[in-house]
Amino acid sequence: MHYTIEINGAQQSVDIDGETPLLWVLRDVVDLKGTKFGCGAAQCGACTVHMDGHPIRACQTPIASVGNGRITTIEAVGESRLGKLVQEAWIELDVPQCGYCQAGQIMSATALLTRTPNPTDHDINEAMNGNLCRCATYTRIRAAIKHAAEAGRA
Amino acid sequence: MKRLILAAALLAGFSFVAGAMANEKGEYLARAGDCVACHSVPGGRAFAGGLKMASPVGTLYTTNITPDPETGIGSYTLEDFDRSIRRGIARDGHRLYPAMPYPSYAKLTGSDIADLYDYFMHDVPAVRQANRANEIPPFLSPRWPLAVWNVVYTPSPGFTPDPSKDAQWNRGAYLVEGLGHCGACHSPRGTAWQEKSLDARDSSFLAGANLDDWYAPSLRANQATGLGSWSQGEIAEFLKTGHNRHAVAYGSMGDVINNSTPYLTDSDLAAIAAFLASLPATEAETAWVEDTSTAQALLSGKTDTAGAALYVSACQTCHRANGAAAPPYVPPLAGNPTVLDKDPASLINIVLNGSWPLVAKGRPDAYRMPQFREQLKDRQIAEVVSFIRGAWGNKAGAVSPQEVAALRKSTQPSSDNIVVLKMR
Amino acid sequence: MLARRNFLKASLAAGGGLLLTATIKAPAKAASLGKAGRDAATLNAYVRIAPDGLVTITAKNPEIGQGVKIMLPMLIAEELDVSWDRVQIDQADLDSRYPAQTAGGSTATPVNWLPMRRVGAAGRHMMIAAAAAEWGVPVSECETLTGLVLHNPSGRSLGYGALATKAAAQPVPDLNTLKLKDPKNFRIIGQPTRNIEVPRIVTGQPMFGIDVSVPGMLYAVFQKCDVHGGKLVSSNVDVIRALPGVRAAFEVKGGNDLRGLLDGVAVVADSWWQANRARQQLDIVWDEGDITGQSTADFAATASRLASGKPAMALRRDGDVNAGLAKAKTVVEAAYSYPFLSHINLEPQNCTAHVQDGKVEIWAPTQNPAPGSKLVSNTLGIPESAIKVHMVRAGGGFGRRLSNDYMVEAAWISKVVGAPVKLLWTREDDMRHDFYRPAGFHFFKAGLDGNGKLIAFADHFVTFSQNGEVAASAEMTAAEFPARLVEHLDYGMSMIPLRAPTGPLRAPRSNGLGFAFQSFLDELAHKAGVDPLQFALGLLGEPRLLPDPPGPRAGPGFHTGRMRGVIELAAEKSGWGKKSLPKGTGMGLAYYYSHLGYFAEVVQATVNAAGEITVDKIWVAGDIGSQIINPLNAENQAQGAALDGIGTALGHGLHLQGGKIVQGNFDTVLPLRMRQSPPVEVHFRVTDFPPTGLGEPALPPALPALANAIFAATGKRIRSLPIKDLDLSASA
Known part of the structure; x- marks a missing residue:
């Protein structure tokens, strides 16, 4: 099947089986490898991208279901003010260890700050619970979200 | 006798592939009945039995229905075979537990029984695998009550088409009420574990039931909880693939998708859909309306x-x-x-x-x-x-x-x- | 001496590459990533200096998230005496010029602390020699200041960039006589230093093994037998070949070494999704071999049976444990166990390989490339000299990537299809084909005298064997704490034969032993009616060094004073014994020495009536010697290790059934999540001992500290893991 979807502001045409997860279209067709494969079961969050600004798991999103949804990936999230602030907070606080989950973390964190500019610990727990970090950098992820929120208020 | 002739006339239009070999037809019927789902265990040999089934009387193990003469049904005559499928009486005369849906299979035509027999005797490889004893407490083990049960709850063999309905509807009814034994899960059961109804004449037929910790939903036209909002095409799509825009199959319906309905012809699936779509709602429900x-x-x-x-x-x-x-x-x-x-x-x-x-x-x-x-x-x-x-x-x-x-x-x-x- | 003199043989630069710069503005005083330009002079195998003074330092070790890619260059840059923001870092391939290119055992710091500094110091020495020659002055009159050589008597100075070519021609000094900086003059070591990869990580740049892309590359999956080492009998591979996108599907006959290439079916397609979808339709007949007793329930039953008899072998005997127990006022018996674990690297195992014209090029996220190269060489019959291994950043190591099974699979598949191939495992492959942290069973018996003093201690350790030998990472040494501190002590071991392969997982052995021993010691403290802190200090006694028993695992010994130090620090920071805690809340203490590091941790946890656990806070106190090389990363590593321990205790655990791992994904193995993650305070006690590593030693105490906190909160003793499988509700 032929699908045209909007990824990072550009229309992308792909000819592919409609069941194919968005994750593999991003990684292996459109060559955007920042979105990661971790579990293939929506259990780890490494593949989190935005559809119309809201976090979804790309590994459980059939390409046929994307329709007119606007997809944003880690490669372009920094084009938004909040996305950029989140990335800068991650650098400032030196959050990552291995770094593999962090694209997904940043996508979830940016979506959180978009709807909740001043998140409490509870808000962070709920919004970030679907994103595993095997290195357990949670302490710094939490701090970096607050850091970005503060920068957003400035 | 007259009824049977009428049935044959109505069903003739649906013989599944014109000119097909009889045993291919038998295989098709075995799929429509999904015999393998219960008479095999995952990873085991087809039709050799051994699947554990919970029942109100205790744990049952399905039997070997391969043509092995000693452990299977190799020594069955057509008559023995017919009696076990349509009446629930094994060759040695013992009564089968109604985990075997013979009250539904009673609807089968004699000709389909013959085709199934032919298939099981000639196409299914014989497997020597002894049946496993059921685990039933002694006070529940006498089978004579089953004879009474059968008299009360098992209809007499054969399918009676409804002359007021068209051939497609009747074909659908035959598949759903008979081989498909859909009611075994989807019809509520009574106090004696009997399905409260076995055909479209009763409003409890396929009205939804809880069995083995799953609720098999109503297949009637209830707007919210049944198939009222499904088109006939969507019903057929669901049976063919396990998926449609409303739902995905789960629970024991997975066994049906695994081996049965996706193998049915489009015309049989359409017939099933037409039949199901005709079952009136049990109550007037408001169709689901999105609240944004x-x-x-x-x-x-x-x-x-x-x-x-x-x-x-x-x-x-x-x-x-x-x-x-x-x-x-x-x-x-x-x-x-x-x-x-x-x-x-x-x-x-x-x-x-x-x-x-x-x-x-x-x-x-x-x-x-x-x-x-x-x-x-x-x-x-x-x-x-x-x-x-x-x-x-x-x-x-x-x-x-x-x-x-x-x-x-x-x-x-x-x-x-x-x-x-x-x-x- | 690891950094041998010939590694430092100077030569002029050849080759080069483009300088890569991060897309986000780097903070001040940061190094960058990059390859040396064509005009850079090669001072030695690690250091190249461009005419403009830009220093390129090669990071020799695999990076798995432990921060070694900046830590080792920091050591070199410090002694080279350059400014950190004039440094760029280049990742080495597997290369015989570099020693010990491995990531495991928290060894990078102790192994490289002096050699890497000497590499830098040698470079600095050559710079001075070149400048002295240029000016015709004695070397002794010159000194350096962040990238400059100064001649103070004349006020002259020259930059390293201007000197580089001449310095490269200078003789390499004797590494052992080089004078290293006094630590009080360190300007890079000891500074909080950011990970230079973060700007790339947060913008999603391709950098992990899974991101590797090679022109003409195909995608592969490999189905093995879920009973480890099972043999392939037949398959429907012909059917698979006809499926959409499939380029090749073939059976592989492997060997018997569970660490090498095993039997399986490879499916190669135009995309990974197509390969994996086709693979799901495989119908394979396996010969699983003998799986008798290879189930979790069987292991537990066998362990109990073995425990009722004498241990099959003695590990240590001090005094007479039976006499000790007979003398004791209180005898305490308890059985502890912990489960098999998978490493669950978030990046599933993968490798890209290209076998062509008798040569192999490999891109692998491996912790241990050298044995991988050897394995590929032996299996494919290609000399190691024709194998090039690129070390690619790994999405977590945890010990899993010390094995290179995925590497030989990728190489084999590439060889068969004659094209570059990226092999990628699914999560289920990863969990079911791991080298598992072995389960373990401890049957303890201990005696306390009238004063609550521990006078007798026995452990019958039931562990696993493979091919008659103790399974990898399933052993216990005679030095296991509290050995050497109890008058009557007896450690014995029995083994259960195991089919599944085992191997090191972050803090191998210690991650299980720490839980069992430290929980039981806490149990003893409570039975003795002594506060666990006082019990620990009493057991440790006066500060002194207890030498290790001789043997292959003998280390520098155990220093009771260093352990006391971190226990007291953790107690002080956590307010141990000084807080009144609400009902249902408790604090637990545990301490453990592993990988040359001394750690004590206090966990505060709350358990509600429904049995739901909240970990409120963790205090970590560590002693890893005289120098925290990068405090910014040290805090991150220690926090992560402690939380890894908490997550492991709460939610990790595998079951075997008929020789197969039951669990396959993160719905049944539950890594720690944000909601469960407490604040972690990290404190280091700096002592006058050589610096040691930090990837592992903060992990082991976290598990028993949590278990002990749960006991303090509820009175329920945690004797088996994971805790998620236990009912801690008030009604239980």
Whole structure:
């Protein structure tokens, strides 16, 4: 099947089986490898991208279901003010260890700050619970979200 | 006799492939009856039996129905075979437990019985595998009550077409009421474990039932909890693939998709759909209407209940804020009959245990529900299921942690292992 | 001496590459990533200096998230005496010029602390020699200041960039006589230093093994038998070949070494999704071999049976434990166990390989490339000299990537299809084909005298064997704490034969032993009616060094004073014994020495009536010697290790059934999540001992500290893991 979807502001045409997860279209067709494969079961969050600004798991999103949804990936999230602030907070606080989950973390964190500019610990727990970090950098992820929120208020 | 002739006349139009060999027809019928689902174990030999089945009297093990003369049915004559399938009496005269759906199979025509017999005797490889003894407490083990049961609950053999309906409807009725034995799960059972009704004449037929910790939804035209909002094409699509825009098959319907309905001809599936679509609703339900306020609240981060918060963190990234998910691959929760049913067993069961890979014609589906029994407590599952049952315009009741606890105890988690039931 | 003199043989630069710069503005005083330009002079195998003074330092070790890619260059840059923001870092391939290119055992610091500094010091020495020659002055009159050589008597100075070519021609000094900086003059070591990869990580640049892309590359999956080492009998591979996108599907006959190439079916397609979808339709008949007793329930039953008899072998005997127990006022018996674990690297195992014209090029996220190269060489019959291994950043190591099974699979598949191939495992492959942290069973018996003093201690350790030998990472040494501190002590071991392969997982052995021993010691403290802190200090006694028993695992010994130091620090920071805690809340203490590091941790946890656990806070106190090389990363590593321990205790655990691992994904193995993750305070006690590593030693105490906190909160003793499988509700 032929699908045209909007990824990072550009229309992308792909000819592919409609069941194919968005994750593999991003990684292996459109060559955007920042979105990661971790579990293939929506259990780890490494593949989190935005559809119309809201976090979804790309590994459980059939390409046929994307329709007119606007997809944003880690490669372009920094084009938004909040996305950029989140990335800068991650650098400032030196959050990552291995770094593999962090694209997904940043996508979830940016979506959180978009709807909740001043998140409490509870808000962070709920919004970030679907994103595993095997290195357990949670302490710094939490701090970096607050850091970005503060920068957003400035 | 007259009835049988009429039946033959009506059914002649649906012989499945013109000029097909009789044993191919038998194989087709065996698929329509999904015999392999119960008479095999995953990884075992086809039709050699051994599947454990829970029943009100105790644990039953299905039997070897390969043509092995000693452990199977190799020594059965056509008459023996007919008597066991349509009357529930084995060759040695003992009564079968009605886990074998012979009250449904009683509807089979003599000619289909003959084709099935031919298939089982000549095409199914004989497997020497002794039957396993049933585990039934002694006070329940005498089988003579089954004879009484049979007299009361098993109709006399043969299918009586409804002359007021067209040939397609009657073909559908024959498949659903007979070989398909859909009522075995979807019809409510009475106090003697009998299906309350065995055909379309009764309004309880396929009206939905709880069996083995699953609620098999109503297949009648109820607007919210039945198939009232499904087109005939969507019903056929569901049977062919296990998926459509409303739902994805789960529970023991997985066995049906695995080996039975996807192999039926399009005209048989259309006939089944036409028949099911004709079953009137048992009650006047309001069709589901979307309430967009749920999605707005979820997207704005306003989760005022614990259930909503759990939905956001555990469910929303796949099933989406509007509960519409990504059908036919990932089923919607908004307006899904299984979500709207009074009986929440299936919804709780799926959240607790996840789903097995659904296999249609040897190909597993691409998406699968993970299990949450380890990640969420009874209280949390009750909260999130209650939320789902009340969100997006869904109007089903809340569930209690006790209901979840009971199902947690009586059910097993699914696995990602792909099971393909093979007839050869 | 690891950094041998010939590694430092100077030569002029050849080759080069483009300078890569991060897309986000780097903070001040940061190094960058990059390859040396064509005009850079090669001072030695690690250091190249461009005419403009830009220093390129090669990071020799695999990076798995432990921060070694900047830590080792920091050591070199410090002694080279350059400014950190004039440094760029280049990742080495597997290369015989570099020693010990491995990531495991928290060894990078102790192994490289002096050699890497000497590499830098040698470079600095050559710079001075070149400048002295240029000016015709004695070397002794010159000194350096962040990238400059100064001649103070004349006020002259020259930059390293201007000197580089001449410095490269200078003789390499004797590494052992080089004078290293006094630590008080360190300007890079000891500074909080950011990970230079973060700007790339947060913008999603391709940098992990899974991101590797090679022109003409195909995608592969490999189905093995879920009973480890099972043999392939037949398959429907012909059917698979006809499926959409499939380029090749073939059976592989492997060997018997569970660490090498095993039997399986490879499916190669135009995309990974197509390969994996086709693979799901495989129908394979396996010969699983003998799986008798290879189930979790069987292991537990066998362990109990073995425990009722004498241990099959003695590990240590001090005094007479039976006499000690007979003398004791209180005898305490308890059985502890812990499960098999998978490493669950978030990046599933993968490798890209290209076998062509008798040569192999490999891109692998491996912790241990050298044995991988050897394995590929032996299996494919290609000399190691024709194998090039690129070390690619790994999405977590945890010990899993010390094995290179995925590497030989990728190479084999590439060889068969004659094209570059990226092999990628699914999560289920990863969990079911791991080298598992072995389960273990400890049957303890201990005696306390009238004063609550521990006078007798016995452990019958039931562990696993493979091919008659103790399974990898399943052993216990005679030095296991509290050995050497109890008068009557007896450690014995029995083994259960195991089919599944085992191997090191972050803090191998210690991650299980720490839980069992430290929980039981806490149990003893409570039975003795002594506060666990006082019990620990009493057991440790006066500060002194207890030498290790001789043997292959003998280390520098155990220093009771260093352990006391961190226990007291953890107690002080956590307010141990000084807080009144609400009902249902408790604090637990545990301490453990592993990988040359001394750690004590206090966990505060709350358990509600429904049995739901909240970990409120963790205090970590560590002693890893005289120098925290990068405090910014040290805090991150220690926090992560402690939380890894908490997550492991709460939610990790595998079951075997008929020789197969039951669990396959993160719905049944539950890594720690944000909601469960407490604040972690990290404190280091700087002592006058050589610096040691930090990837592992902060992990082991976290598990028992949590278990002990749960006991303090509820009175329920955690004797088996994971805790998620236990009912801690008030009604239980």
